[in-house]
Amino acid sequence: MSELIQRVDLIFGEYSDQKYKVLEEALKRPNDDIIKDLLDSGLKGRGGAGFPTALKWKFTAEVPSDEKYVVCNADEGEPGTFKDREILSRVPRKVFSGMAICGKVIGSNKGLIYLRGEYKFMLPELLKELDTYHEHAKKLNHNFTIEIRLGSGAYICGEESALFESMEGKRGEPRNKPPYPTTSGFMGKPTVINNVETFVNVLMICRIGPVQFRKLGTTDSRGSKVFSVSGDTPKPGIYELELGMPLFQFVDEFGDGDTKAVQVGGASGFCVPRKKFKDTIIGFEGVPTGGSMMIFNSSRSMYNVLHNYLDFFEEESCGQCTPCRVGCQQLRKGIEAVKRGEKPVLYLEQLMKLAETMKITAKCGLGQSVANSFSSIVSNFKEEMIY
Amino acid sequence: MPNNQDNLIKELVGTYGRERTSLLPILQGVISQKNFISDFDMTEIAKELDISAAQVYGTATFYSFLDTAARGKYVIRICKTITCDMHGRKEIIQTIENMLKIKVGETTQNKIFTLLETNCLGWCHKGPAMLINDQPYSELTPEKVHEIIAEYMNNNRR
Ligand SMILES: Cc1cc2nc3c(=O)[nH]c(=O)nc-3n(C[C@H](O)[C@H](O)[C@H](O)COP(=O)(O)O)c2cc1C
Ligand code: SF4
Numbered sequence A: 001m002s003e004l005i006q007r008v009d010l011i012f013g014e015y016s017d018q019k020y021k022v023l024e025e026a027l028k029r030p031n032d033d034i035i036k037d038l039l040d041s042g043l044k045g046r047g048g049a050g051f052p053t054a055l056k057w058k059f060t061a062e063v064p065s066d067e068k069y070v071v072c073n074a075d076e077g078e079p080g081t082f083k084d085r086e087i088l089s090r091v092p093r094k095v096f097s098g099m100a101i102c103g104k105v106i107g108s109n110k111g112l113i114y115l116r117g118e119y120k121f122m123l124p125e126l127l128k129e130l131d132t133y134h135e136h137a138k139k140l141n142h143n144f145t146i147e148i149r150l151g152s153g154a155y156i157c158g159e160e161s162a163l164f165e166s167m168e169g170k171r172g173e174p175r176n177k178p179p180y181p182t183t184s185g186f187m188g189k190p191t192v193i194n195n196v197e198t199f200v201n202v203l204m205i206c207r208i209g210p211v212q213f214r215k216l217g218t219t220d221s222r223g224s225k226v227f228s229v230s231g232d233t234p235k236p237g238i239y240e241l242e243l244g245m246p247l248f249q250f251v252d253e254f255g256d257g258d259t260k261a262v263q264v265g266g267a268s269g270f271c272v273p274r275k276k277f278k279d280t281i282i283g284f285e286g287v288p289t290g291g292s293m294m295i296f297n298s299s300r301s302m303y304n305v306l307h308n309y310l311d312f313f314e315e316e317s318c319g320q321c322t323p324c325r326v327g328c329q330q331l332r333k334g335i336e337a338v339k340r341g342e343k344p345v346l347y348l349e350q351l352m353k354l355a356e357t358m359k360i361t362a363k364c365g366l367g368q369s370v371a372n373s374f375s376s377i378v379s380n381f382k383e384e385m386i387y
Numbered sequence B: 001m002p003n004n005q006d007n008l009i010k011e012l013v014g015t016y017g018r019e020r021t022s023l024l025p026i027l028q029g030v031i032s033q034k035n036f037i038s039d040f041d042m043t044e045i046a047k048e049l050d051i052s053a054a055q056v057y058g059t060a061t062f063y064s065f066l067d068t069a070a071r072g073k074y075v076i077r078i079c080k081t082i083t084c085d086m087h088g089r090k091e092i093i094q095t096i097e098n099m100l101k102i103k104v105g106e107t108t109q110n111k112i113f114t115l116l117e118t119n120c121l122g123w124c125h126k127g128p129a130m131l132i133n134d135q136p137y138s139e140l141t142p143e144k145v146h147e148i149i150a151e152y153m154n155n156n157r158r
Helices: A021-027 A031-041 A053-062 A083-090 A092-106 A117-139 A160-167 A196-208 A210-214 A247-254 A302-316 A322-339 A347-361 A365-380 A382-386 B002-016 B020-034 B039-049 B053-060 B082-086 B089-100 B142-157
Strands: A069-074 A110-115 A145-150 A191-195 A224-231 A237-242 A259-264 A270-273 A292-297 B074-079 B113-118 B130-132 B135-137
Touching: A021 A092, A021 A196, A031 A053, A031 A092, A031 A196, A031 A210, A053 A092, A053 A191, A053 A196, A069 A092, A069 A160, A069 A196, A083 A092, A083 A117, A083 A196, A083 A224, A092 A110, A092 A117, A092 A145, A092 A191, A092 A196, A110 A117, A110 A160, A117 A145, A117 B135, A145 B020, A160 A191, A160 B020, A191 A196, A196 A210, A224 B082, A247 A259, A247 A292, A259 A302, A270 A365, A302 A322, A302 A365, A302 A382, A302 B082, A322 A347, A322 A365, A322 A382, A347 A365, A365 A382, B002 B020, B002 B039, B020 B039, B020 B053, B039 B053, B074 B089, B074 B142, B082 B089, B089 B113, B089 B142, B130 B142, B135 B142
Parallel strands: A069 A110, A069 A191, A110 A145, A224 A292, B074 B113
Antiparallel strands: A224 A237, A259 A270, A259 A292, B074 B130, B130 B135
């Protein structure tokens, strides 16, 4: 790997020599101390939205309740993302420990992992590892159990409130917000929900301390990130890299020499064309990503790429609110009509306005983020939409 | 065999309970035993959980893996998301269609295979990919997929 790109070995780094040692040490510390470390570390959620983890935990800890939950979001449905599976299969102990620390900090004794149905084959291994965790938790006198719930093939269930609905045995339809999960999550109880990778980051902050953690990344994007690299690249795969890297460095490393565009953050993320590689930072200050990096070279039709994403959204929209249910369909039909020459080129402007309207009127993040890929692809590759 | 079916639902209810939160695990249990959830099963589950059959139906039909139409013993789901598409999804589908003499969405006459498409399976770096029931297969080529399907056919004959 070139010298510009910093490989990191935090998430996938070796376990501590003694099983559940970091957890054991964390359990002895005052809760405020742990929250302060998380705050100092600058850790933001790795599921995409980037909410500061320390605040999420602090808010939930402050709500009085007889019952609270810790939920690990392993739904990983965003096209181009496959890093949570890798984390859960290579370092499951770190995930369980992160959840157990959360249980202590917020005062919960129940953890749940929502694993997408597509990953059901991982269950035997995970359950075996969980048995070991439960043995250790008992030894440490930590009353916190973890259970795995399976999804059944619905991308929207990765949205936190839809995930709660699903675990409650209902259709995975997102709820109105507020109230937020910190006060009313699973079963209406205060809940911390974090991405798989976020929990591992918490554990590593407990292990190496916030000062060491802050050395990685940039002011707005602290730490490392696990990237899922796919598409036109000679080395597709999973890479743990520092956050805050300029896109051109990424393309130098992973592109095939003919990279036309990179879709950062999956179908609901942004498409960055070659001319903007230089000024684009991968991170919360630039284009954020849950880890999905799809690379396209000049042989690819960006119309096909966009059409594929729109098909995806149309199918995965829960159908609950009109802007998204109808909007996704109309955007797809719209670009088809322009392509066939049935609508004038100017119609694309109208479609972009529709996408922007969806951004402000849709009920949840799915409908709100269709505009990201739609507008970034249409405005940067207009000719490809027409000819 | 309505008797057997009865037992399966009762068994699942015994394992997962009668709460609303038990519904998804129960439905998933029916799928892993029978590959689809029949109307009969849905009404039985509704009775056991003391909710309306419409609620069971409404929940089941929300999830793409909770099939409510008859499926074969092996449900093949081919990933159709962009990277798998770029790396030869169409050839994979064609190979399977030719082997099984069915189109996407159909089930073989002997009720052994159903061929479906699905959204991102999370194997983009090793596309094209597919699931057969719960088992993922990646880095598919027409030759490789031919071998895999042939093996399922053989196993089934035995
Ligand atoms: C449509 C949609 C799908 C989502 N899918 C996932 C997912 O698969 N995994 C995930 O961690 N977060 C997903 N999220 C984000 C979650 O709602 C939530 O913000 C996240 O789990 C919080 O964890 P974090 O703070 O650790 O990032 C999704 C959001 C939306 C709107
Ligand atoms: S934006 Fe789409 S997915 Fe979200 S609630 Fe509305 S219809 Fe459902």
